[in-house]
Amino acid sequence: MGRTQESWLPPPPPAGAHWISPPQLFEPVSCTYTYLLADLKTKEAVLIDPVLETAKRDAELVRELGLNLLYAANTHCHADHITGTGLLKKILPGCRSVISRDSGALADILIREGHALEFGAFALEARSTPGHTDGCLTYVLSDRTMAFTGDALLIRGCGRTDFQQGSSETLYRSVHEKIFTLPGECLIYPAHDYTGQTVSTVDEERTLNPRLTQSCEAFVQLMNNLNLPQPQQIDFAVPANLKCGIQDAAT
Ligand SMILES: N[C@@H](CCC(=O)N[C@@H](CSS)C(=O)NCC(=O)O)C(=O)O
Numbered sequence: 001m002g003r004t005q006e007s008w009l010p011p012p013p014p015a016g017a018h019w020i021s022p023p024q025l026f027e028p029v030s031c032t033y034t035y036l037l038a039d040l041k042t043k044e045a046v047l048i049d050p051v052l053e054t055a056k057r058d059a060e061l062v063r064e065l066g067l068n069l070l071y072a073a074n075t076h077c078h079a080d081h082i083t084g085t086g087l088l089k090k091i092l093p094g095c096r097s098v099i100s101r102d103s104g105a106l107a108d109i110l111i112r113e114g115h116a117l118e119f120g121a122f123a124l125e126a127r128s129t130p131g132h133t134d135g136c137l138t139y140v141l142s143d144r145t146m147a148f149t150g151d152a153l154l155i156r157g158c159g160r161t162d163f164q165q166g167s168s169e170t171l172y173r174s175v176h177e178k179i180f181t182l183p184g185e186c187l188i189y190p191a192h193d194y195t196g197q198t199v200s201t202v203d204e205e206r207t208l209n210p211r212l213t214q215s216c217e218a219f220v221q222l223m224n225n226l227n228l229p230q231p232q233q234i235d236f237a238v239p240a241n242l243k244c245g246i247q248d249a250a251t
């Protein structure tokens, strides 16, 4: 098992960066991890994968810390919850929503492989990691110490591939080519964990991930036999997320 919140404290942040401790902001219904990153000198900040139900909490934290939220970025068009990016734009004027162009969803900024979201002295590089959905991105911090993998790579797991144009072969290739090629000590921060694990590393997943250490053929077979129930919110979450979430909710 990966490290759990109880057994592990986050590492010191990279010089000059500010990292909220504990590292994740948690939304308990969908078990979603939201990440707040900021440059303390310039106060410029980014939120990754905010959730509608906790968007006000996140906005309050941003205000309390005196941060200037430049981007509310999605790793993909989520199927299990409504993104908080639409509401955050309303609460925090100046904040721009982000999603990949390949997702087919609306946002202020539609990004692609190789594009970067800059905040102060830092940047998040977008890597295209399709397979869970065809628009999945992994955001890699400029110094390659952290990667925010969305649902492409979970701790000791990975995103399902049975809806939203999912493809197990594509996911296998994405993870091996775009994530496992990062430095071994690079920290892996996923969009969800259902067992309380909070962080892993490229080395750990490359050697211990029970799905992705298999051959591509075995991986495909395994993914074809997961038999997971549909996410409970899928029927309204996907249409809402294709429009950048809810923008007219009461604040
Ligand atoms: N029970 C949850 C949905 C759980 C689920 O399907 N999670 C997705 C990520 S959210 S699209 C997934 O890929 N899981 C992989 C796995 O192996 O569990 C709900 O109803 O919301």
Ligand SMILES: [Fe+2]
Binding pocket: 076, 077, 078, 079, 080, 132, 151, 159
């Ligand atoms: Fe997902």
